[in-house]
Amino acid sequence: xxxxxxxxxxxxxxxxxxxxxxxxxxxxxxxxxxxxxxxxxxxxxxxxxxxxxxxxxxxxxxxxxxxxxxxxxxxxxxxxxxxxxxxxxxxxxxxxxxxxxxxxxxxxxxxxxxxxxxxxxxxxxxxxxxxxxxxxxxxxxxxxxxxx
Amino acid sequence: xxxxxxxxxxxxxxxxxxxxxxxxxxxxxxxxxxxxxxxxxxxxxxxxxxxxxxxxxxxxxxxxxxxxxxxxxxxxxxxxxxxxxxxxxxxxxxxxxxxxxxxxxxxxxxxxxxxxxxxxxxxxxxxxxxxxxxxxxxxxxxxxxxxx
DNA sequence: TATCGGGCTTCCCACCGTTGGAAGGTCAAC
DNA sequence: GTTGACCTTCCAACGGTGGGAAGCCCGATA
Numbered sequence: 001x002x003x004x005x006x007x008x009x010x011x012x013x014x015x016x017x018x019x020x021x022x023x024x025x026x027x028x029x030x031x032x033x034x035x036x037x038x039x040x041x042x043x044x045x046x047x048x049x050x051x052x053x054x055x056x057x058x059x060x061x062x063x064x065x066x067x068x069x070x071x072x073x074x075x076x077x078x079x080x081x082x083x084x085x086x087x088x089x090x091x092x093x094x095x096x097x098x099x100x101x102x103x104x105x106x107x108x109x110x111x112x113x114x115x116x117x118x119x120x121x122x123x124x125x126x127x128x129x130x131x132x133x134x135x136x137x138x139x140x141x142x143x144x145x146x147x148x
Numbered sequence: 149x150x151x152x153x154x155x156x157x158x159x160x161x162x163x164x165x166x167x168x169x170x171x172x173x174x175x176x177x178x179x180x181x182x183x184x185x186x187x188x189x190x191x192x193x194x195x196x197x198x199x200x201x202x203x204x205x206x207x208x209x210x211x212x213x214x215x216x217x218x219x220x221x222x223x224x225x226x227x228x229x230x231x232x233x234x235x236x237x238x239x240x241x242x243x244x245x246x247x248x249x250x251x252x253x254x255x256x257x258x259x260x261x262x263x264x265x266x267x268x269x270x271x272x273x274x275x276x277x278x279x280x281x282x283x284x285x286x287x288x289x290x291x292x293x294x295x296x
Numbered sequence: 297t298a299t300c301g302g303g304c305t306t307c308c309c310a311c312c313g314t315t316g317g318a319a320g321g322t323c324a325a326c
Numbered sequence: 327g328t329t330g331a332c333c334t335t336c337c338a339a340c341g342g343t344g345g346g347a348a349g350c351c352c353g354a355t356a
Contacts (some may be wrong), residue, residue: 004331020152034323034334035321035322035324036332037334048277052314056274057246066271072266077262077263077267080260080268084256085169086262088254091253102236109232111227112226112232113225114226114229115224115293117224117225118220120217120223120225122232123214126200126201126218129200161344163344182311182351183304183305183350183351184303209320209349
C-alpha cells in the first residue's frame with residue numbers, strides 16, 4: 001500500500017501521515033526501491049487508532065502516550081483510564097469557559113433592541129467590561145443594583 | 149503613555165499591541181522623537197475593548213468588524229447583535245462537539261475496570277472506532293456519571 | 297558625568313495541527 | 327512515448343501568543 005491508499009483506508013491525510021512520521025508519532029515507513037513509502041494493514045490500523053483519538057480530541061502528545069499503552073500488553077487499564085479522564089477534565093474545563101462566554105453573549109443579545117438604532121448593550125459591555133451579575137432583572141435599565 | 153504603560157492599563161500585552169498594529173487591527177501609534185510608541189487614553193480604551201472581546205472568544209476578524217461598528221455612530225444595533233449571535237452559534241457548535249467527546253469518553257471510562265489488568269474498553273474503542281449506539285447502558289444522556 | 301537597570305525598538309523563532317503549493321521523480325495506462 | 331495521477335521533499339501559511347537576542351533610550355544614582 002502506498003501513502004495515498006493508506007490515507008484513504010485510514011482517514012488520515014497523506015500530509016498528516018508524513019507529519020506524524022516526521023514528528024515521531026509513528027515510525028518511519030518502509031520504502032520501495034524508488035522511494036515510495038509502503039504501508040501494511042497494521043500500519044493502517046495504527047493510523048485509524050490515531051484518527052479516532054484525534055476525533056476524540058486527544059492531543060498528539062496524549063496519543064503518543066495512548067499508543068504506548070496500546071502496544072503494551074502488560075498495561076494496566078487504570079493507566080488508560082487516567083489518561084482518558086485527565087483529558088475529559090480538560091474538555092470539561094473548555095466547555096465551562098465556552099458556556100460562560102455563551103451565557104454572557106446571550107444575555108447581552110437579549111437586551112439588544114435589535115433594530116437600526118445605534119444604542120447597543122453589546123458594544124457597551126465591550127466598552128466597559130463585565131458588569132456585576134444582574135441576572136433576573138431584565139426589565140429596567142436603571143435599576144441595575146443588586147451587586148450581592 | 150508608552151507601550152508598557154498602555155499594556156498595563158489595558159490588559160493587552162505589549163507584544164500583542166505591536167502585533168495588532170502590524171496586522172492592522174489598530175492603527176499605527178504615534179512615535180516620540182526617539183521612536184517610542186505613544187498611546188492616549190482613547191487608545192487604551194480601544195485596547196480594553198479588544199481585550200474584552202477576546203475574552204468573550206471573538207476572533208480578531210470579528211473584532212475588526214465590531215470595532216468598525218463601535219466607531220460607526222450610524223450603526224444599527226441589529227448588526228452588532230448579528231455578529232454576536234453568529235459568534236454564539238459558533239461557540240455552541242464547539243460546545244456540542246466537546247460534549248459529544250466527553251460523553252463518549254465518560255461512557256468508555258465507566259466501563260473500564262480501572263485496575264492493573266490490560267483489558268480496556270477505551271483502547272478497544274480507539275482500535276475499532278465508534279460503536280453503534282448502545283443506548284441500553286446509560287442512565288442519563290449526558291451521563292454525568294461518577295468519575296471516581 | 298559615567299554608569300546601570302529597565303524599558304523600548306526590530307527581528308526571528310516556537311507552539312499546534314493542518315493545509316497548500318512548487319519542483320521534480322515514478323508509475324501505469326493508452 | 328506521452329499523458330495524467332501519483333509520489334517525493336521542502337517551504338509557507340493559518341491564529342494568537344510568548345520567548346529571546348541585539349541594540350538604542352531614559353531616568354536615577356554614585
